[in-house]
Amino acid sequence: MTTSVADGGAAQTTNAQLVARLERLPVTRRLLLIRVIVGSATFFDAYTVLAIAFAMPQLVDEWNLSSSQVGLILSAGYLGQLVGALVFGWLAERIGRLHTLLITIVLFVAMDIACLFAWNGTSMMIFRFVQGIGTGGEVPVASAYINEFIGARKRGRFFLLYEVIFPAGLMFAGIAAYFLVPVYGWKALFIVGIVPSLLAIPLRWLMPESPRWLASKGRLEEAETVIRKLEDDAGRQNLPLPEPVLRPVDPKATARSDWRELFKGIYLKRTLMIWVLWVCVYMVNNGLVTWLPTLYKKVFGLPLETSLAYGWITSGVGVVASVICALLIDRVGRKRWYAVAFLVATVPLLTLTALGATTALQVVVFATAAYAILQTISFSLYLYSAELYPTRLRAVGTGFGSAWLRAGSSAGPLVVGWVVADLGIRYVFTAFAAVALLGGLVTTVFAIETKGRVLEELSP
Template sequence: MTTFVADGGAARATNAALVARLERLPVTRRLMLIRVIVGSATFFDAYTVLAIAFAMPKLVDEWHLSASQVGLILSAGYLGQMVGALVFGWLAERIGRLHTLLITIVLFVSMDIACLFAWSAASMIVFRFVQGVGTGGEVPVASAYINEFIGARKRGRFFLLYEVIFPVGLMFAGIAGYFLVPTYGWKAMFIVGVIPSVLAIPLRWLMPESPRWLASKGRVEEADAVVRKLEDDAVRQGLALPEPVVRPLDPKATARSDWRELFRGIYRKRTLMIWVLWACVYMINNGLVTWLPTLYKQVFKLPLETSLAYGWITSGVGVIASVVCALLIDKVGRKRWYTAAFLAATVPLLVLTALGATTATQVVVLAPIAYAILQTISFSLYLYSAELYPTRLRAIGTGFGSAWLRAGSSIGPLMVGWIVADLGTRYVFTAFAAVALVGGLVTMVFAIETKGRVLEELSP
């Protein structure tokens, strides 16, 4: 239930002035530093997510894993991420963005170390699940945090150039896998993930708390101090600082709420819509990117080095597509881009079905095309999710939405394993095409456009 503070009028006026000052801010060196620091953690989050996929071909031989065990190991991390997204999204609304981020980083780094000592499929499943709790909490909270610093006109480009670091981290996992696993074994993937991840932890102390979150908790003086520091940075750097344009805020902008508001009023349709988008795009993309290296080796009998190189191609084209999306999405718009991408991705998937996916060449050409198209959706949904909710719901709404990312991600590898075992490789791509079609239709009918609009206007 939503409740209002007694001095609601004064609180709304203060919040409106704060929002106006944030909206007029240019991109200063401090904001760039914040993006780099958060991005460093997100980079190794992404690396950690995919490291297991490139370790898996070696683990299959060393531990004599069945297809079902492979699916369970790959899915365990995503199930943990689903729990982490829910728990830490809620926690970030209570204790703040920065404290929550620090907890998530410590958790996923410590479990990366634990994975080095895994001795069986069961132990790896447990460690990957707990590690997933940390990685699942980091990205949605970081996304809410970054969004809350940037004005409407610059938000899409600024945020997505940060978010590009996630597919870069996935690509780096492929490069590391190609060069390290054949020579040094699967543990090398986790050793690489530990060292730089630990360095990201103390960097958290260099960042300010979100002023929007501070103001929403009534900590107005602290919020004002953060904004003044950003304004002073702009002045010192000689950047233009126009007069703030104060817009009246809805009374709910200074309200307190809980997770149930996600399913009331205008937020009900948004919540259900974004859940479907998260689940659809990640069911396909994580099903592809985590299983392809193993498929190349086990089904097409390619050498380990070739299998890992082909897997890297998929991640690499995803990075290129992500950069293109980051540069253009503020012009095209979220709804139009997502609708076109979902529907376009069905084409290479259906072509693979028609061809039968009988050769590795067919898969390595067409599967990365579908992945790259859908990667423009998957990496930018954190931006879109954060835009759909007000400050009081942003972290938990993004966390709940990205929990369906984890659900889709856990279902994808399991579905691939079941379909390959029972029906054959070609029908994996049939199933993925059907999922992409569902995502496109839901976007077309239910999504709203958010480009160029102030967060408080989008979500009162």
């Protein structure tokens, strides 16, 4: 039921009180459960995104695919994700975080089943595009949802320990491929992705709606109910519950969401900056991780098992780097971490250019180093994006930003395919070094620091 409040000042005061109570909450078992449930869906979202990369070496032989066709199939899913990020980010502001998440999961699981019946490159490309619409909507909406439960001091670590599940899902795709594809074929990868994803659907009913979203829609009684449950949890678990610190909340906090506000006032520079960061980091990382297994097999002539194992090594090192980032980013800060990571990643990429990328070992060592460094940015940009916008814009702003993630992700495999075919593999790493350098410069000049600051203070 929507609470009608005639006095706008009363609504503003009530919203400020709800935010203050949220900010002082400890991390209870219920919040950990929310992170696990959302994380289970995100894990298999990530698995689904990368499964096609590990299926591709076998599909190239089975369907006689050219390098350009491989690039189109790999990019189709990311183009679908672009559409999904835009559509579902907008929808989450209208109907809520939980209802939107449920729709996205049903869609990407349904298309995972459809991929089992793909009969050529064109059919796989279509199924992957539609599947991408679901996967593209799930992560940005889930990111907004998780962020809205946690106070400023704990937000970075709590959220990123959830977000680590995404690179873990990518790594799991490599493990599954190594053991399943040589024995059972590429379809086994898509079968694995079905059952766990289906199990995540009924779990959605165990979670509350975001109290910040409820309050922003004037549904103050419902927001109060959610926060009271979280406070009761803290009491039952004997966790400290300090007095809430009331901070002024801008009257616009309960205003109607309007996506055009992303391009006005303080949000214009933030929007353009985060778009560039999304494009740069995902163009490089997805260009690398989706193509590497195929490059090992086609360019260096390695056996399928070895190609898949090398791809898994890259994903695994990326997970380790992500965990390190999750534990340290609240100390280091977002801006400083991103600027340094972008610039340092150019070193192994330029090293590969200088060496000529003439052996698979060179690529494994230096491409993995670059990927791992940049993975600390790519997996945590959802945190940073959600911090840049107020509740009324958080899902749509994160969705718009991550839509550029999809644009960069779709461009990366295409760039690799074209450059390898026309110029040779070494120049792929030259192009990616230039993109990483651009990301570092934009971060240094335009990014803002968000660590330790309350969401409502950062974004009025």
